[in-house]
Amino acid sequence: MNYLALENILDKLPIAAIIIDDSERIVVMNSLAMSLFGEDLISRNFITAIRQPLVIDAIQQTLKDGQTRKTLYLHNKSNFRINYEVSCKLFEKQVVLFFEDKSSFETGEQMRSDFIANVSHELKTPLTSILGFIETLSSMTNDDTKTRDRFLSIIQREAQRMDRLVADLLSLSRVEASERMAPIEKLELVDLIRSTTKVLSPIIELNKIEIEYDLKDLEIWVRGDDDQLRQVLINLIENAVKYGGSNKKVKISLSNVYYEALLQAEAVYISIRDLGHGIDPLLLPRLTERFYRIDDHRSRELGGTGLGLAIVKHIMNRHRGRLIIKSRPGEGSEFKIILPH
Ligand SMILES: Nc1ncnc2c1ncn2[C@@H]1O[C@H](COP(=O)(O)OP(=O)(O)OP(=O)(O)O)[C@@H](O)[C@H]1O
Ligand SMILES: [Mg+2]
Secondary structure, eight states: OOHHHHHHHHHTSSSEEEEEOTTSBEEEEOHHHHHHHOSSOTTSBGGGTOOOHHHHHHHHHHHHHOOOEEEEEEEEETTEEEEEEEEEEEETTEEEEEEEEOHHHHHHHHHHHHHHHHHHHHHHHHHHHHHHHHHHHHTOOSOOHHHHHHHHHHHHHHHHHHHHHHHHHHHHHHHHHHTTSOOOOEEEHHHHHHHHHHHTHHHHHHTTOEEEEEOTTOOOEEEOOHHHHHHHHHHHHHHHHHHSOTTOEEEEEEEEEEEETTTTEEEEEEEEEEOSSOOOGGGGGGTTSTTOOSSHHHHHHTTOOSOHHHHHHHHHHHTTOEEEEEEETTTEEEEEEEEEO
16 A cells, blocks of 8 residues: 555645554554654554553454444643544554544533523523512512512512513524625615614713714715614613713714725724723723623623623624724723724
8 A cells, every 4th residue: 555645645634644554553644643643653553642542442443343433532732622533444454543623613512501501690690589579579468568669670670681681682693693694785874873872862861971973974875784783883872871981972983984904895984982981901802702791790780781792793793894992991992883885
């Protein structure tokens, strides 16, 4: 058998591969296998290279009975564990081994189970409080209407919190499902910004925020999903108002650039700038994670679920756009969305 030719072919594969002959010697290794196990192993007994019992066992069994087997090989690389699925197949009295990296699949699994744990926790907290107050109410014997009303309003607030959470989760899953299909309908952004701000006027007035517009009296049309872009604006403006501190200004501006390097195309910017506490630069990349809140307690008090920016990110992905966050602690933050024009 021409081992050199085989090695050349195996070198083209994106996974590590090794061939072991019937006297248990390594006869071919591709370069990915060499980076995994080391060089100078050709003609050596495979046990000197692959020291893990599960794999050794699988190779010896396959050499004996010719059956194809799959097993696991764990590789530690500077504090990082990579899990390989190893398949052993017999080919003309030799065993061919392929090492497939399954770590990214496991990271996906891990993220899914973290997500379920987070959702359960977020739902459990208000639910526990609702159940507790219902129990107290049902064991109340006196006619203290004031206390009863207070408990009922707590139950209502907690139930509304659960309702918001479920609505946000549904919205997140809808956005994720639609992400691969870019929107086709056209909409006008100045109108969208003005009408969205109108919807938010109660919370804007409550926080005594002055909105300053820089919309340049243009008409800017983009391809976009009306509901989803409204949702983006609602969350960004609501955040600026909620975390921007009372009695302050929030500036909303819209502009058009002929070339945006990030999209490599003509683009539109919508920027929402506040004068709040700002955000530690180290935390910026975490803001779009699901359920991530910097000040967990304060955000909860304000009714936040921590899903707003995760939804914004997915909506921007669907629009083939970007969300850029800039902030200086003590001076405020800017959330800028970039949309292809
Ligand atoms: N403009 C801002 N200034 C300071 N911190 C902000 C600002 N916008 C967002 N954050 C921080 O980012 C976190 C995540 O924001 P996000 O919008 O995802 O969630 P939320 O506002 O807490 O809840 P939700 O939007 O679901 O009601 C917030 O909890 C807050 O800590
Ligand atoms: Mg928010």
